[in-house]
Amino acid sequence: MIKQLGFVLDPNRCLGCGACVQACQINHPSSPLAWRAIRTVEEQGPEGRRRFYLSTACNHCANPECMRVCPQGAYSKRRDGIVVHSAAKCTGCKSCVAACPFGAPRLNPLTGKAAKCQLCYERVDQGQAPHCVRACPTRALQLQEIQSLALDRLVRLTAPLPGLKLTNPSVYYKDPRMVRTEQK
Amino acid sequence: MSEKHQHICPRNCYDTCSLISTTVDGRLVSVEGNPAHDYTRGRVCPKIMNDVAKVYSPARIRYPMRQKHRFQGDWERIGWEEALTMIAGTVLALKEKYGSTLPLALNKYSGNFGFLHNAMEWLFTGIGPTTRAVGSPCWSAGVEAQAFDFGRFVCSDPLEMAQARLIWLWGVNPAWTAVHQMPIIFEAMDRGAKVVCFDTYFSATAARSHRFVQVRPGTDGLLALAMGKVLVEENLVDPELENYSLGLPEFTSYLKSEIDLTQAAALTGVGAETIRELALSYGQTHPACIWAGFGLQRYVNGGQTLRAIDALGALAGHIGERGGGVNYGHFETWNVPGFPPPEGQPPDRLLDMNRFAEEALACGEPPLKMLWLAGRNPLSQDADLELWRKLVGQLELVIVSDLFLTKSAEAADLFLPVTTHYEHWDLNAGYWHYWVGVNEPAISPLGEAKSDLEIAWDLARRLNELEPGSCAFPGRGSEKETVFSLMTPDMLTLLGLNKPEDILAGPVRARLPAVAWSERKFATPSGRFEFFSDRAAAAGLPALPVYIPALNPPGEAPLRLLTPHHASSINSQSYLDEAKDYYELHVNPKVLQEYEFRENEEAEIYNDSGRLPVKLRVDPTIPEGLAIIYPQDSGSGHPGLNVLLKSRGTDMGKLATGAPGLALNETFVNLRKPLSKGA
Numbered sequence: 001m002i003k004q005l006g007f008v009l010d011p012n013r014c015l016g017c018g019a020c021v022q023a024c025q026i027n028h029p030s031s032p033l034a035w036r037a038i039r040t041v042e043e044q045g046p047e048g049r050r051r052f053y054l055s056t057a058c059n060h061c062a063n064p065e066c067m068r069v070c071p072q073g074a075y076s077k078r079r080d081g082i083v084v085h086s087a088a089k090c091t092g093c094k095s096c097v098a099a100c101p102f103g104a105p106r107l108n109p110l111t112g113k114a115a116k117c118q119l120c121y122e123r124v125d126q127g128q129a130p131h132c133v134r135a136c137p138t139r140a141l142q143l144q145e146i147q148s149l150a151l152d153r154l155v156r157l158t159a160p161l162p163g164l165k166l167t168n169p170s171v172y173y174k175d176p177r178m179v180r181t182e183q184k
Numbered sequence: 185m186s187e188k189h190q191h192i193c194p195r196n197c198y199d200t201c202s203l204i205s206t207t208v209d210g211r212l213v214s215v216e217g218n219p220a221h222d223y224t225r226g227r228v229c230p231k232i233m234n235d236v237a238k239v240y241s242p243a244r245i246r247y248p249m250r251q252k253h254r255f256q257g258d259w260e261r262i263g264w265e266e267a268l269t270m271i272a273g274t275v276l277a278l279k280e281k282y283g284s285t286l287p288l289a290l291n292k293y294s295g296n297f298g299f300l301h302n303a304m305e306w307l308f309t310g311i312g313p314t315t316r317a318v319g320s321p322c323w324s325a326g327v328e329a330q331a332f333d334f335g336r337f338v339c340s341d342p343l344e345m346a347q348a349r350l351i352w353l354w355g356v357n358p359a360w361t362a363v364h365q366m367p368i369i370f371e372a373m374d375r376g377a378k379v380v381c382f383d384t385y386f387s388a389t390a391a392r393s394h395r396f397v398q399v400r401p402g403t404d405g406l407l408a409l410a411m412g413k414v415l416v417e418e419n420l421v422d423p424e425l426e427n428y429s430l431g432l433p434e435f436t437s438y439l440k441s442e443i444d445l446t447q448a449a450a451l452t453g454v455g456a457e458t459i460r461e462l463a464l465s466y467g468q469t470h471p472a473c474i475w476a477g478f479g480l481q482r483y484v485n486g487g488q489t490l491r492a493i494d495a496l497g498a499l500a501g502h503i504g505e506r507g508g509g510v511n512y513g514h515f516e517t518w519n520v521p522g523f524p525p526p527e528g529q530p531p532d533r534l535l536d537m538n539r540f541a542e543e544a545l546a547c548g549e550p551p552l553k554m555l556w557l558a559g560r561n562p563l564s565q566d567a568d569l570e571l572w573r574k575l576v577g578q579l580e581l582v583i584v585s586d587l588f589l590t591k592s593a594e595a596a597d598l599f600l601p602v603t604t605h606y607e608h609w610d611l612n613a614g615y616w617h618y619w620v621g622v623n624e625p626a627i628s629p630l631g632e633a634k635s636d637l638e639i640a641w642d643l644a645r646r647l648n649e650l651e652p653g654s655c656a657f658p659g660r661g662s663e664k665e666t667v668f669s670l671m672t673p674d675m676l677t678l679l680g681l682n683k684p685e686d687i688l689a690g691p692v693r694a695r696l697p698a699v700a701w702s703e704r705k706f707a708t709p710s711g712r713f714e715f716f717s718d719r720a721a722a723a724g725l726p727a728l729p730v731y732i733p734a735l736n737p738p739g740e741a742p743l744r745l746l747t748p749h750h751a752s753s754i755n756s757q758s759y760l761d762e763a764k765d766y767y768e769l770h771v772n773p774k775v776l777q778e779y780e781f782r783e784n785e786e787a788e789i790y791n792d793s794g795r796l797p798v799k800l801r802v803d804p805t806i807p808e809g810l811a812i813i814y815p816q817d818s819g820s821g822h823p824g825l826n827v828l829l830k831s832r833g834t835d836m837g838k839l840a841t842g843a844p845g846l847a848l849n850e851t852f853v854n855l856r857k858p859l860s861k862g863a
Contacts, residue, residue, distance in 0.1 A: 013370050015359040015388060017751055019230045026233060049805070051391040137227040137363045138370060180395040181386075182458055 004062060004081035005119065006146040006170030007133075009055055012177050013140035016040060016053035023135030024057070024117070031108050035117040036132055045178060052176040055141055057117035057132065058083060058104040059169030066096035066105055066116075074114070081146070081170060082119045090114050101167060119143075146170050185209060189626035190218065190690060192612035193232055194301075194605050195754050196294035196322070198362035198513075200614035201228060202691045205606060205626045212236050212606050212627050221691055222343060223617040229363045231752060231759040238759070239604050239630070244587055246631025249599045254576065259589075259599070264632060264642065267598055272646040274581045275311060276654060278553050285312030286533050287553035291540060292317070295559030295586070295757070298610030298623060299520045299670055300637050300663065304558045304585075306523030307640035310657025311647070313530045315544070315552055317537040319843025321565065326481040326512050328840035329490035332717040333498075333729075334700075335707025337840075339511035340473075341698040342617050346371040347507030348473035350465060353381045354493065355404060356477025359388035360751040362616065365475075366392065372507075378469075380462070382407075384746065385812060386805030397462065401744055401810065401849060402734025403452040404480050405489035408496040409731055410448035411463035413439040415499045420467030422501025428704040429498060431716020435728050443731070451733075453807070467500045471507035479748060482848040483734045487836025491720075491729035498713050504701040517613035517620050517678065517694050520670040526656050536843035539831045541571035545578070556583045557592050558636060564591035564756045564824050567831035567846065569794070585639060590756060591824055601633040608635035609663035611670050611687070620679055621691030622667060637663055723839055732835070734850065741791045741852035743775070743811040747825065750814035758816055767825060769798035769855075770812040776802060779855050789853040794827030797858055811853065828853055 016038055024036045036057040043050045060083045067075035067083065074089035075096065085096075085105065090113040096105040097114060108115040120130035124143075128134070133143050191203040202218035215235045219226035238244070248267040249259045278287045290308045292301075308314045320327075330337035345351060346368050358365040373379060373394075381393040382404065390396040399407055415421055416436050426432055449456040466472050476493050480486065494503075494510050502508035535543040540562065544552045552575070563572055576582060576595045584593045585600040593599050607630065610623035629635075634642070645659030671684035679692040701713075708714045721727040737744055752759050769789060781787055783802050788795050789811065798813070806812055815825050829851055833844035 012392065013366075015363060015366060015392065017230050017359075017363060019228075019233060022230050022233045026236075044804070049386060049391075049396070051386070135227070135233070137229060138367050177394070179386075179391060179393055182396075182398065182455060 002079045004060075004146040004170050005124070005143055006060055006081065006172065007057070008142045008144045008172045008174075010140045010142075010174040011052035011054070012174060013138045014053045014055060015138060015140075017137065019135040019137055020055050020132035020141055023131040027120075027131040030110075031115050032110060033106050033108060033115065035115070041176075048178045048180040050176055050178045054173070055132070056102070056171070058119070059102055059167070059171045060119060061167035061169045063167050065099045065101065065167050069095045069099040071095060078121065080124070082121050082124065084118055084121060085114060085116055087111065087113050087115070102169065146172070187626070189606075189624045190622065191215070191605050191626070192298070192610070192621045192623045192691070194296040194298045194610065194612055194623070195231075195757065196297055197754060198358070198614070198616040199223070199229065199364045200297075200612060200617065200619070201232065201364070202619065202621055203228065203232065207626050210627055212239055218691065221619060222693070223364055223614075223619065225364065225367070227364070231754070234759045235606070239606055239627075241588075243589070244630065245589060245599055245601045246633060247601060248632065251597055251599070254582070254597065255594050257594070264634075267600060268643055268646040270598065271581070271583060271643060272650050274554055275647060276651050278580070279312070279654075282550035282553075284550050285314050287315070287550045289315035289535075289544065289552050289555045290317070290558070291537070291555060291560055291562060292558040293321070293537065293560045295561070296605065298605065298612050300608070300610045300635065300666060301559055302520075302522060303635075303637035303640040304556065307644060307655070307657050308556075309523050309525050309529075310644060310655045313532050315533040315535060315547070317540050318534045319537040319837060319841050319845070321538055321846045323478050323481065323513060324837025324841040324843065324845030325486035325834035326476065326478065326490040326845075328836035328838070329481070329487040330494060330512055331840045332720045333491055333494040333708075333714055334503075337512055338514045338516060338700040339616065340509045340700045341696075342511070343368060344507050344698050345369060345473050345475070345511075346375070348372050348471050349377050349507070350469040350472035351377055351379045352466070352472070352474045353379065353389055353393065354474055354476050355383060355480035356475050357383070357387045357389045357748060358475075359392055361749050365616075378465075384807070384810060385803065387748070388751070397454055397458065398805075398807070400451065400453040400807070401746065402483045402485060402489075405485060405492035405729070406443075406448050406731045407452045407454055407459065408489070408492035409439060409443050409729070410445055410452070410459050411466065412492070412496045412499050413443045413445065414460050414463035415467045415496070416440065418464065418467065420464070421499050425498065425501065428706070429713040429715055430708070430710045431714060431728065435495060435715035438728055438730065466496070466502075470502070471505045472500065472502050473508050474502070474510045476510055476512050479746070479849065481834060482846065484832065484835055484847050484850055485732040485734050486834040486845060486847065488726070488729060488732050492731070495715055495729045498715070503713060504699065504704045506699045506702070509700055511700075513615045515615060516696055517618060518615070519674065520611070521672060523657060534842065538567065538833065538843060538846040540566065541568050541575045542831060544575050545571060551578065553579060554581045554583075555579050556585070557596075558585045561586075561590045561592045561756045563595055565826060567826060567829040569824070569827055569829075585636065600639060601631060602639070603629045603633045603635045607633065608637070609667050611667045618694040618696055619691045620675075620687075620694060622687045635663060637661075637666060719839070725835065735852075737809065737852040741854045742809065743771075743789070743853050743855065744809055744849070745789070745828065745851045745853050746810060746812050746849055747815050747851075748812065750816050753816050755815070760816060764816060765822060767796065767798050767813050767816075768801045770801045770803045770806055770814075771855075772806050772808045772810070773802045773804055774808050775811070775855070776800060781855075786858055787855055788858045789828065789855055791828055791851070791853045793830055794823065795859075796823060796825065796828055811855070
């Protein structure tokens with residue numbers, strides 16, 4: 001592997017508007033499942049309140065568990081780090097569905113095979129951004145080369161730690177700010 | 185074959201985006217933002233991402249239809265000739281019977297804000313003096329407040345907000361309703377600006393701000409006045425202000441004698457120390473920008489609230505400052521010609537849009553007999569729905585031209601299918617940014633859909649066939665040429681163009697100063713910023729911006745109901761894939777406890793106007809006296825949110841827009857178990 005592409009989200013710019021999810025669905029009509037989803041995180045602290053949105057899809061892990069467990073060898077990792085699933089090789093055994101700590105691959109009910117975010121690799125090959133990144137109205141969601149990032153300023157909020165250690169997901173978040181509210 | 189076309193999103197929305205569509209073999213396949221437009225910046229909101237699906241939606245009506253019995257849904261397809269003959273016949277018969285064209289009414293507003301959608305008004309003017317809906321359900325009180333203070337309502341170019349060092353987002357939720365402003369606000373943040381959001385609940389915009397100030401509904405004016413008092417006490421008033429304002433001594437003496445910080449804190453819910461701290465930062469930071477939203481002024485004191493906020497901006501010297509100002513909206517790019525009435529034609533009969541049914545029922549001779557609804561859905565969106573039903577009962581013909589079978593269409597005799605902005609020519613302007621642009625057709629009209637302008641021509645022709653000379657509006661024309669006819673010399677100058685055809689090259693930003701009132705020469709009678717307004721006094725209003733309380737909830741309906749716009753809909757125009765068959769009512773968890781409900785339980789809210797089934801959701805940031813519904817389209821079997829709404833007017837709006845605004849936020853309800861399941 002020469003490099004690792006991954007999603008970087010700035011939760012301080014993400015409005016939770018869902019443009020990324022819609023763009024993904026509109027441009028991948030073959031799957032009735034959404035490959036990208038938005039989770040809302042809300043916390044109240046003594047200083048104020050924090051509400052942010054995590055737009056997540058396949059994390060294109062450095063050590064993809066889906067690829068390790070797939071008995072058919074349907075998963076491959078490209079030289080740019082994108083984890084690609086081959087529907088042609090997939091038999092729908094669901095090993096990957098059970099193994100992924102992030103729930104990324106899911107069974108497409110129309111085909112009976114697994115499906116997930118392929119990071120729009122055909123677009124990436126042509127130098128274009130994936131549909132989700134292209135759609136983000138605030139540019140909160142970006143595709144970046146992970147090794148070149150200053151990781152000390154980024155946090156990982158995707159899943160419980162064992163999953164992170166196991167697979168090393170290629171996704172990072174900037175630290176979400178606390179909004180100061182008045183003490184009542 | 186693949187082609188690109190340019191469009192302007194015609195919705196009643198701050199952003200009024202410049203769009204580029206792609207068609208393949210005459211079929212619309214995608215819509216993207218125009219990268220050459222410095223506000224749209226090549227991106228669209230999630231609503232517009234559904235446009236392709238909306239254009240080809242199976243629910244869209246493609247042919248003229250007649251409903252045999254109103255509200256029965258027994259629609260049958262008819263031809264355009266039959267529909268036009270039916271309308272023209274009714275027009276001429278009513279004119280003959282009453283010796284007047286006043287029984288004919290048009291009620292049109294913002295379903296599509298393109299200027300060619302004024303065609304229905306042009307048609308009605310061509311028929312004679314008719315009955316019209318005037319005013320606006322949206323922003324009237326604030327428009328008039330700014331007209332009193334500045335002389336006109338004008339905002340700075342929204343891109344200038346990036347220059348601010350302090351941004352106050354006051355009663356506005358751009359994270360949902362103006363997403364293209366958010367990158368500009370983030371740009372200011374990246375440069376070190378602090379962003380404070382003032383609202384009644386923790387909105388999506390509050391969540392992206394540095395600080396959230398929770399204000400009790402209807403007390404924003406008092407909060408502004410209290411901060412104004414701090415500025416006066418702390419000597420933070422612009423030293424030049426005396427030179428460009430009128431009534432400053434009277435206003436400061438009002439603040440000193442009538443505004444008490446402790447009392448203001450108790451009423452607004454914002455602590456006295458916080459009021460002081462906010463005022464100091466606003467007075468000491470330059471530039472500081474306020475964006476005042478529309479929700480603020482949908483109260484009986486809404487105009488006063490805007491006047492108080494304007495006054496606060498003036499005290500601190502932020503008016504005319506680059507990256508400052510009190511920004512609300514503008515109409516500077518909307519001056520297009522209408523169809524002039526034939527000489528000597530008596531005036532139209534004007535009815536307040538917000539009390540349309542009530543005023544229509546009260547019309548003396550001649551009574552209202554025919555109603556055309558275009559770009560409007562009043563049986564969903566208006567107040568006094570019972571009066572609307574009554575009005576429908578007295579009408580001989582109700583015509584709805586629209587894309588979908590709306591709630592109002594349920595009351596119609598005739599449904600005329602209209603084109604989307606991907607199927608006709610138009611010219612559009614924004615009321616927030618300063619761009620004007622042409623809208624091209626990208627595809628042929630679906631089915632037998634026609635643009636409003638084509639419908640107007642066709643009906644004018646039919647009228648003149650049946651009775652020569654009965655309609656002065658022409659019977660044919662070219663949509664594209666009509667766009668050019670709106671490019672008057674004034675508009676060309678405003679846009680810096682040489683000839684009308686130049687608008688075809690792409691959207692143009694009007695050549696207006698980017699900063700409103702930078703010369704501090706105002707359009708008021710005095711030429712100054714008017715703290716003291718003779719025009720307000722002449723209209724029976726206080727001459728100064730003063731605190732007038734909003735309404736208190738009555739005992740039998742203790743919850744104030746707010747209905748801020750959702751990210752996925754604009755009024756009854758929904759962009760969800762599927763309409764929900766229920767409304768979600770968001771309340772504080774303590775309200776659930778008090779009423780002994782659980783979250784997600786079904787309940788009913790009610791008042792003396794009506795009742796509405798809801799599903800309960802909790803939001804700890806909503807204060808206890810408040811309930812919020814984000815109005816999303818509800819299925820056709822649903823009574824609709826506005827069964828709860830009375831047509832209470834705002835304090836201002838008549839002078840500036842023809843009618844007072846609608847005090848939507850003064851709606852109060854109570855909560856109970858659904859009747860069908862209860863005791």
